[in-house]
Amino acid sequence: MSTAFSLEANVIDLFNNTITPATVHVTNGRIRQIEPLGATAPNPALPYALPGFVDAHVHVESSLLVPSEFARLAVVHGTVATVSDPHEIGNVLGVAGVKYMLANAAQVPFKFCFGAPSCVPATPFETAGAEITAADIELLFRDHPEIGYLAEMMNWPGVLNRDEVVMEKIRLAQRYDRPVDGHAPGLTGADALRYAEAGISTDHECFMAGEALDKLAAGMKILIREGSAARNFEALIDLLPEHYEHLMFCSDDKHPDTLVLGHVNQLVQRAVARGQNVLQVLRVACRNPVEHYRLPVGLLREGDPADFIVVDDLVNFRVRQTYLDGKLVAENGETLIPAVPVEVVNNFTAHEVQAGDFQVPIPAADSASANNQQPTIRLIECFDGQLITARHDEPALVENGLVVPDLSRDILKLTVVNRYHAAPPAVAFIRGFGLQGGALASSVGHDSHNITAVGTDDASLARAVQLVMEARGGLAVVTPAGEELVLPLPVAGLMSDQPGPAVAAAYTALDAAAKALGSPLQAPFMTLSFMALLVIPSLKLSDKGLFDGEAFRFVEAVAVN
Ligand SMILES: Nc1ncnc2[nH]cnc12
Numbered sequence: 001m002s003t004a005f006s007l008e009a010n011v012i013d014l015f016n017n018t019i020t021p022a023t024v025h026v027t028n029g030r031i032r033q034i035e036p037l038g039a040t041a042p043n044p045a046l047p048y049a050l051p052g053f054v055d056a057h058v059h060v061e062s063s064l065l066v067p068s069e070f071a072r073l074a075v076v077h078g079t080v081a082t083v084s085d086p087h088e089i090g091n092v093l094g095v096a097g098v099k100y101m102l103a104n105a106a107q108v109p110f111k112f113c114f115g116a117p118s119c120v121p122a123t124p125f126e127t128a129g130a131e132i133t134a135a136d137i138e139l140l141f142r143d144h145p146e147i148g149y150l151a152e153m154m155n156w157p158g159v160l161n162r163d164e165v166v167m168e169k170i171r172l173a174q175r176y177d178r179p180v181d182g183h184a185p186g187l188t189g190a191d192a193l194r195y196a197e198a199g200i201s202t203d204h205e206c207f208m209a210g211e212a213l214d215k216l217a218a219g220m221k222i223l224i225r226e227g228s229a230a231r232n233f234e235a236l237i238d239l240l241p242e243h244y245e246h247l248m249f250c251s252d253d254k255h256p257d258t259l260v261l262g263h264v265n266q267l268v269q270r271a272v273a274r275g276q277n278v279l280q281v282l283r284v285a286c287r288n289p290v291e292h293y294r295l296p297v298g299l300l301r302e303g304d305p306a307d308f309i310v311v312d313d314l315v316n317f318r319v320r321q322t323y324l325d326g327k328l329v330a331e332n333g334e335t336l337i338p339a340v341p342v343e344v345v346n347n348f349t350a351h352e353v354q355a356g357d358f359q360v361p362i363p364a365a366d367s368a369s370a371n372n373q374q375p376t377i378r379l380i381e382c383f384d385g386q387l388i389t390a391r392h393d394e395p396a397l398v399e400n401g402l403v404v405p406d407l408s409r410d411i412l413k414l415t416v417v418n419r420y421h422a423a424p425p426a427v428a429f430i431r432g433f434g435l436q437g438g439a440l441a442s443s444v445g446h447d448s449h450n451i452t453a454v455g456t457d458d459a460s461l462a463r464a465v466q467l468v469m470e471a472r473g474g475l476a477v478v479t480p481a482g483e484e485l486v487l488p489l490p491v492a493g494l495m496s497d498q499p500g501p502a503v504a505a506a507y508t509a510l511d512a513a514a515k516a517l518g519s520p521l522q523a524p525f526m527t528l529s530f531m532a533l534l535v536i537p538s539l540k541l542s543d544k545g546l547f548d549g550e551a552f553r554f555v556e557a558v559a560v561n
């Protein structure tokens, strides 16, 4: 059945950089004609029609929603496509996990572009649930033309050293004419150039303008990231007026509570509010990702797929309608994409944990000297809005031969518990979560997704981990008063099988409970999920122990010197 309609609007042309009153004629899902209404200046009585927004790098799993539910929320804010690295589920279920995302996403009209994960497992220093080899990547490229790129090459030391396995994956992408995404936090100067010269074309990990400028000079494109944990917009947005042709917007990881409130449209609104040129901002938000990744997404030109949005004005970017292939998929804050059934898949070996499993004795080798030496904690410090951590050597609080948390110095216990095999938990100490009691636990622990937990005492820590084990994946809060909240994530221990708004509401309750325990972080569960991400310096915890992300080696959590 042919579907044809027309609408009048101030049409934004991101190629001629014009905003002109016109009638947009849509037939059979494509822009048949854009017919000028005669005036050259925008008509204030008309809304604005523009290409849809693209999130140029987002791990859909981090929303705790499956792709179909992510899409149902995102279209409300004018997002029509994402460039998505499924390495989260790839670390849990391998190629089968990637195919799960493709299959679920194909059931909704939203334009997902998934990549082939390049780093599964992220490092050899952790236990993942699966591996994705170069041979797997080749099959994904060969058999799935919809897989549009090689996803973030996080092994930046391997790139700088031209490691053969790394270079084989990059060559594969080049052979199949796919762009290669980067991940190079803090790389500058000659290292940034050497990283780019390996064939890597983007980075989304910049947290300082200087490193972004070095990567732009090396020919890379920079993704300005504003997510639930990493918020780099303020640090990078002033690069836009000069570098808008080489920038994109992304969220990387965005929890459902923030996705309900907005998406790329919020970044566009913030950039325009700073006085930046709206056509340059929209070039970043809409056109650049479509061209860089060669997405099958229309850019409001005659003949293009009818993927576009209608907004009230170019100040607030409140989205009236979102169209995908000419179908109305969201209107006035409501999604019109029907929910689809969610299949549950997982890889989770639940096992019992006890409070005693989390004890940290003074290193035995030095127990003789320990009597008169002051043990030192290698303390991780986390920061709100950042994925990087700092390291401090601080005197340990010792009770009965055990190193214990010290709430007066915001020194809490952090643990990573293997979810694939029964194994002793890794335990270290962390500052920044600010809990005054209880514990938080999560089976979303980038990127291997073992169980990560932070707590003020061993009993709370063990209980929070146990709740996640019993749910075979999820988020949990345990309070000193014995209250327990759990958000089950049955799909790979990463995603809910429930509708987006319900997951957002449940997540909001856990987030509030974590803050009621004293956490000053804007997104405690998102920050917790990054404390195991070894490829981002400087001190993180693997299920195999405390890891120095600069030296790329394990270190002791407690030392006696
Ligand atoms: N989910 C993720 N995995 C790896 N690196 C990241 N940087 C930010 N988010 C990330």
Ligand SMILES: [Mn+2]
Binding pocket: 057, 059, 085, 152, 252
């Ligand atoms: Mn990422």
